[in-house]
Every structure is written in C-alpha cells, then in structure tokens.
Amino acid sequence: MTAPVFLADPGTLGALDVGGRYVLRGEEARHAGVVQRRRTGERVDVVDGSGVRLECVIAAVEPGSLELDVLSRRDEPEESLRLVLVQALAKGDRDELAIEAATEVGVDAVVPWQARRSIVVWRGDRAARSRARWLATVRTATKQARRARVPVVDEAVGLDGLVRRIRSTVEAGGAALLLHEEAEASLASVALPSDGEILVVVGPEGGIDETEVAAMTEAGARPVRLGPHVLRTSTAGPVALALLASRTGRWS
Numbered sequence: 001m002t003a004p005v006f007l008a009d010p011g012t013l014g015a016l017d018v019g020g021r022y023v024l025r026g027e028e029a030r031h032a033g034v035v036q037r038r039r040t041g042e043r044v045d046v047v048d049g050s051g052v053r054l055e056c057v058i059a060a061v062e063p064g065s066l067e068l069d070v071l072s073r074r075d076e077p078e079e080s081l082r083l084v085l086v087q088a089l090a091k092g093d094r095d096e097l098a099i100e101a102a103t104e105v106g107v108d109a110v111v112p113w114q115a116r117r118s119i120v121v122w123r124g125d126r127a128a129r130s131r132a133r134w135l136a137t138v139r140t141a142t143k144q145a146r147r148a149r150v151p152v153v154d155e156a157v158g159l160d161g162l163v164r165r166i167r168s169t170v171e172a173g174g175a176a177l178l179l180h181e182e183a184e185a186s187l188a189s190v191a192l193p194s195d196g197e198i199l200v201v202v203g204p205e206g207g208i209d210e211t212e213v214a215a216m217t218e219a220g221a222r223p224v225r226l227g228p229h230v231l232r233t234s235t236a237g238p239v240a241l242a243l244l245a246s247r248t249g250r251w252s
Helices: 026-035 094-105 124-144 159-171 210-219 233-247
Strands: 005-007 021-025 043-047 052-062 065-075 081-088 109-113 175-179 196-202 222-224
Touching: 005 026, 005 124, 021 026, 021 052, 026 065, 043 065, 081 094, 081 233, 094 109, 094 124, 094 233, 109 124, 109 159, 159 175, 159 196, 159 210, 175 210, 175 233, 196 233, 210 222
Parallel strands: 005 043, 081 109, 081 196, 175 196, 175 222
Antiparallel strands: 021 065, 043 052, 052 065
C-alpha cells in the first residue's frame, strides 16, 4: 500500500533532503496523529503542493505535531502539457464531484464557469465561500490521489472571460475542447498539441446554449463528443480528462 500523503505549506520543504527532519504541525498533524492514529515507525509522504515530495518515517508523535525523518526527496516537474477543466457551476454539488474526480485523474487546473444555464450563481460572499469549498475539495482529492501537486483553482469566469481564455490558449498553440453531444468529431480522434494547455469545457445540467457555443467556437474552441451516451456534468469532465491522460502519455 502506498504511504498516506500530508500537505505542507508551499515553500516550506525547499531546503530539506535525505537525513533531515521535518515537523508537521497544525490540522495536518492533528489529522495524522488523532484521526488516523499514525504511530512511530510508520511511513508517510509530505508534499508542498508544488511538486516536492518527501518520503518520511515518523520519528515521534506529539500533541499537535509529528516529527518526521526524511528518507528520500523527489521533485516532480510540472507537465509540459497542462490539462485544465473548465467546469460549469452546477446544483447539488455536482460541480464539486467533477473537480474532485478530475483531481484524482490528474488535472492541473480547474476554472469555475458561470454558464448562462447554470442554476447555481456565484455572487458576493457566496462566490468566496464556494471557491473556498472548491479549494478544499482539490486539496483533499490531492491527498487521496497521493499527488505532489495541488491543482490551481482559478477565479470564476463568465462567457466573456472564458472566451478570452480560449482565444489566448489557442493563439499560444494549445487547444480548447468543448464537450458537446451534437459534435461530429470525437475526443478520441481530435489532434492534440504536444505542449501548452488543453482546456476541457463542460456545460451545466441544462447544456450550453447556442450563443455560448458560437462565441467559444469563434474564439477557437473545437466541439467534440465523448461517445454515444450523454454524461452528467459531474462525470463528463473526469471521463474526458482520463481519455486525454491516456492519449498524452500520462498514464503510459
């Protein structure tokens, strides 16, 4: 079984290497020592969310802290081809289910999209609270998946902001793939860039309206279909990302 992963603050692992000692504190230490009942001699990994992974053994368990001896260090580089999920806001936590699974699959960033048919609306204090839930969701999923990098959670965008992101991605040599049940091209066959960014755009429960499709297509997005069946907004993105992870060699 792989070792459990705990998250350190970004930048705190930079100087540590084999033979060093790291003290895990705060909520992560409480979760390890109290909730999971980790004990001296057990193996754990500590990551900083930015690619540094320390493989450690627990030297001591104290109230509110774990002393860890570093057995090895790995610096995991960022992928040259980034996978980005543009997830429409959806009711019933289906958008959070989507980004949770996408994180486990290996997404590099997620973008909340306020689509015209989104029933959920992020405004004011609700926007801040909702984005905080997304941030917590990807952190938890990062640990579950034993990842060393936490996906970026961008600020929410409307159609205008998404069109600008699509245009800049395509102009830089990347690709924007708009999942649409009526598209002729399949995601399994469409040409992919070798580096840069691939945006995967997923609509809300009610679908993407024609004006949105037209605006994104004009900006350079390519409508694609996943297969013969229509997937929920909570599953379409993760399925598409899994296919892309396989096609781009991440899962080879």
